Amino acid sequence: MDKIVIHGGQRLRGEIRILGAKNAALPIQCAALLTASPTTLRHVPRLSDVKTMSELLAGLGCAVEGDRTLVIDPAGVAAGPLEAPYELVKTMRASVTVMGPLLAAYGRCRVSLPGGCAIGARPIDQHLRGLEALGAKIKLAHGYVDLKAKRLKGAVFTFDVVTVGGTQNVMMAAALAKGTTRLENVAREPEVQELAVVLNKMGAKIHGAGTSAMEIEGVDTLHGIDHAILPDRIEAGTFMVAAAISQGDVLLEHAPVDHLHAVIAKLEEAGARCLVEPRGLRVIGPEALKPIDIVTRPHPGFPTDMQAQIMVLAAMADGASVIRETIFENRFMHVPELVRLGANIVVSGNTAVVRGPATLSGTIVMATDLRASASLVLAGLVAEGTTEVRRVYHIDRGYETIEDRLRPLGARMTRYHGAGG
Numbered sequence: 001m002d003k004i005v006i007h008g009g010q011r012l013r014g015e016i017r018i019l020g021a022k023n024a025a026l027p028i029q030c031a032a033l034l035t036a037s038p039t040t041l042r043h044v045p046r047l048s049d050v051k052t053m054s055e056l057l058a059g060l061g062c063a064v065e066g067d068r069t070l071v072i073d074p075a076g077v078a079a080g081p082l083e084a085p086y087e088l089v090k091t092m093r094a095s096v097t098v099m100g101p102l103l104a105a106y107g108r109c110r111v112s113l114p115g116g117c118a119i120g121a122r123p124i125d126q127h128l129r130g131l132e133a134l135g136a137k138i139k140l141a142h143g144y145v146d147l148k149a150k151r152l153k154g155a156v157f158t159f160d161v162v163t164v165g166g167t168q169n170v171m172m173a174a175a176l177a178k179g180t181t182r183l184e185n186v187a188r189e190p191e192v193q194e195l196a197v198v199l200n201k202m203g204a205k206i207h208g209a210g211t212s213a214m215e216i217e218g219v220d221t222l223h224g225i226d227h228a229i230l231p232d233r234i235e236a237g238t239f240m241v242a243a244a245i246s247q248g249d250v251l252l253e254h255a256p257v258d259h260l261h262a263v264i265a266k267l268e269e270a271g272a273r274c275l276v277e278p279r280g281l282r283v284i285g286p287e288a289l290k291p292i293d294i295v296t297r298p299h300p301g302f303p304t305d306m307q308a309q310i311m312v313l314a315a316m317a318d319g320a321s322v323i324r325e326t327i328f329e330n331r332f333m334h335v336p337e338l339v340r341l342g343a344n345i346v347v348s349g350n351t352a353v354v355r356g357p358a359t360l361s362g363t364i365v366m367a368t369d370l371r372a373s374a375s376l377v378l379a380g381l382v383a384e385g386t387t388e389v390r391r392v393y394h395i396d397r398g399y400e401t402i403e404d405r406l407r408p409l410g411a412r413m414t415r416y417h418g419a420g421g
């Protein structure tokens with residue numbers, strides 16, 4: 001297993017180009033299953049989650065070629081197993097997003113239940129209820145869910161909880177259903193809007209994406225497309241925090257400013273300057289950070305995927321910050337590691353009280369999940385001495401060789417292959 005060693009204390013300066021969004025790429029890869037002709041995706045980030053999804057699609061019978069530009073030809077899926085196996089679903093929960101497309105396009109599929117994951121129980125009941133409303137017959141046995149439907153039928157369905165993956169699964173299924181579907185209480189995340197853009201390009205008729213209700217007129221067939229993945233708001237947000245805490249001055253080229261309002265607002269509240277420039281977003285870190293209160297919410301609220309990173313900023317701020325996580329239970333696994341680096345954080349239930357300013361000092365820390373590991377890298381950038389982040393494979397799920405990306409900005413970071421468990 002690789003480890004990343006960081007020598008802290010550098011001010012980050014320069015320009016960094018934001019890459020394609022993982023959470024946009026994954027469902028769009030799945031959408032390629034809805035058509036009978038090849039789809040070309042551009043600006044695809046080179047991430048292990050994207051590779052896992054390509055592996056899953058290949059196992060289903062797709063021909064998948066390339067990486068930065070990915071071509072997915074679903075011609076072989078009809079003769080394939082129509083199954084998402086446990087080995088892949090357990091490594092990446094987003095694998096369940098093949099369910100809606102396979103069911104709608106091929107009339108049946110079998111998908112392993114994801115089970116628990118590091119950041120909570122994360123059930124898929126809403127995905128299943130939505131597909132059932134469209135007419136799917138569902139059986140659970142041997143840890144798998146079997147879904148069947150001759151042709152899905154349009155329906156009215158209201159989600160009990162706002163779910164990104166659930167919305168994406170059901171909207172993809174509804175795109176090929178007979179008749180009109182109305183989905184209420186849907187997720188409004190930019191990645192849901194982007195999926196609607198993609199499906200409409202494929203020939204679907206989806207209205208209302210980006211609001212809390214969507215109307216989908218089902219069509220009989222969809223066709224392959226050529227599409228560029230939008231820039232990653234969470235990668236941008238992570239690098240924004242890096243600039244803010246290091247008294248840096250960084251221009252984030254292609255940062256999706258319209259998707260980052262909640263993050264920008266909190267960084268400005270903390271004293272950072274966020275300037276929208278023609279080429280992107282510039283973030284200038286202050287001499288001293290002010291405390292901030294955060295509550296994670298579905299979009300357009302503050303994203304749960306930025307909670308761990310903003311906690312590092314809170315630890316450096318002069319005063320007490322309160323951070324409440326409302327999306328996932330058990331998403332504070334970075335806290336004990338940040339405390340080992342010198343942060344003063346007390347957790348009670350879903351609330352963390354962070355008292356600063358802390359003087360962080362480097363040590364060995366263990367990455368536990370994707371965004372938790374990003375927070376440890378950020379902490380390492382501002383800690384005195386050397387921080388060694390282990391189990392780096394978590395960070396590779398969502399950040400492309402993060403050390404190579406941050407080094408040109410002045411970060412002193414090195415990856416050691418096969419070192420540190």
Ligand code: UD1
Nearest residue numbers: 023094122123124125126127161163164165166305327328
């Ligand atoms: C997606 C993102 C993830 C992000 C999350 C919330 C991808 C690939 N992943 O995950 O990075 O952190 O949105 O913004 O896009 N829930 C249910 N029943 C369901 C489905 C979800 O109770 O059937 C609950 C979950 O346990 C969680 C909440 O709803 O508490 C939100 O989860 P959801 O939006 O579905 O997250 P993902 O789509 O898995």
